[in-house]
Amino acid sequence: MRERIEEAGGDGRAGGTTVRIDGEDLDPDHGGPDQDRIRQDTTRRLERAMGALGTAAMARMDDRLMWFRALSAEDRSWVGLVAQAGIAAFVEWFQHAGEDRPTPSIEFFGTAPRELKRSISLQQTVDIVRTVVEVVEAQTAELAAPGGREQLQQAMLRYTRDVAFAAAQVYAREAEARGSWDARLEALIVDALVRGEVDDGLHSWAAALGWTSSPVVVLAGQAPDDDPQAVVDGLRERGRRSALDLLAGVQGDRLIVIVGGADSVGAAARHVVPRFGPGPIVIGPEVGDLHAAASSARAAMAGLRAAPAWPDAPRPVHAEDLLAERAIDGDADARAQLIENVYRPLTGTPLLDTLATYLEQGTSLEATARLLFVHPNTVRYRLRKITELTGYQPTEGRSAFTLQVGLILGRLSETSVT
Structure with a gap:
């Protein structure tokens, strides 16, 4: 029998080891007669230890993760089920080798209710996966069958890497869908305030976007020539950096911006005025909350229509300073x-x-x-x-x-x- 050990190279598994016996590939990940037997023995050991591993993972999360300790008892139990399901998913994945091995996914998160999935962030998902991996990794010597320790370690590395990518893809898709939905809600709120159609639905939409700020002020001006969505996204990012609640909408050639939580009207204007296109910018009166912002929006829009009558007006100009022009214009x-x-x-x-x-x-x-x-x-x-x-x-x-x-x-x- 001829035996030779080669360092992995062109197949992309850098640092891996390929064992060849009489020309037969016994790579730990692809298997061979001995490797298949070791894999099955290790799988049986993993199956017997799943309950203990889940308990150990819960104990480690409770010890190290502050956000986990802050969860309710019900949510903690759901996280425990998720961890147990994740261990079971790894054991099932580990049983398969070669080309038939399924691509890892995070479908085991389907065991949790929708409310929990909404409250668990991507970072916290990574924390759960990392904790489970650490628990399994700490017991590799006991869990692996004789001669299967490296095989188990390599499998864990691949599995956790692929699960991490899968989790990132899932959260990216959800973030994209949520972003589209948030954009639609934002457009509805801005349109409702401009048209003065304020009802209880407005507060529900604003709550869905996390709006909590007061006071509120509305600014209106010409939209820049950029893509409307890019303009709104830029304003939203500016608001996040400035710790302001901010809603924006482009309607035709007009840009309407609703700012909440600013220390003063001047401070609100400084943050958003650079995002407007050329021409006058009108600031509506400051109001107590978003529900009352319709009057501010109405004044800002009326001021924008009347602003050409005062060519030397400052930029931005308060709607109150345009009362005479607005009145002549029919406001x-x-x-x-x-x-x-x-x-x-x-x-x-x-x-x-x-x-x-x-x-x-x-x-x-x-x-x-x-x-x-x-x-x-x-x-x-x-x-x-x-x-x-x-x-x-x-x-x-x-x-x-x-x-x-x-x-x-x-x-x-x-x-x-x-």
Whole structure:
């Protein structure tokens, strides 16, 4: 009998050993007469030890894995069943050799309920597989039949490698499917807020995406020329890096971004403004939660439509600073807000006539005083009171324009149209 030992090379099993007896390949992984007998003996030993191995794996997980200790008793028992099923799957796989050996998979995770599979991450799956392997590996000398220790070790290496790849593929597919579903939910939320169709379903969708943040602010602007999905993905990644909740949607040539959890409106804008295309960007008012974000979205969209009327507006600009342009453009919310904030506080007081006269006289203090038969200091005092009541300063150009529009809208609101 001629016996020769060769180092593995071109077959890809680097570092392996091939034993040839009279030209017959006795590679531990492919087997031969003696190797088949050793494999069967080792298989019987493994089958007898499966229960003990499962118990040892549970004890090791409890000792080393903090996340495992934090599970409920029911979930821990399910993980134990998964570990036991994994050991059984390895024993069944080990029995086969050569070309007929099935490709390892993680179908043994099917023993767990769907809720557990959702709560176990890829890293935790790897922890389970690693723990089971360590337990089996620690008892290789006792588990392997005489002469079969290397055979068992090589099989474990191949099996765990292939299971790891299989697990990664499964989680990648689930992540891709989940990503597609999350993208659809995100688009539904953005569309519902833009259209103002807010109901209990909105909160359910947001909860499914893990949205918990407040306050909330909505920004609207031109979308960049990039692929819409790439734009949304980039914004989502920016939100994760900034620890912000962020939803985004591209509708035609518009980009709408909903930001939650920012320390301030300015902070929210700084994180997302670079992702917009050229042109104006409008920031809606800050609101308490996602349910109230429809009003912020409505103001931001109305501001975006009216923004071309103020070419020198800052970028970004607050929707509140575009109230006059929005009102002229037909925004009912802006009209009501101007009437409430500008006209109502002045109605029934000398301040209303003073404001009207001051604006009609081209913001001339002396001309206003002459027409009202009062001292210029009285006019100055009244103008300060107008600023206190409305928040707008009549002596400043943009504020004077907004006050003028508010005054006109207030007069129109009190006129009966027949």
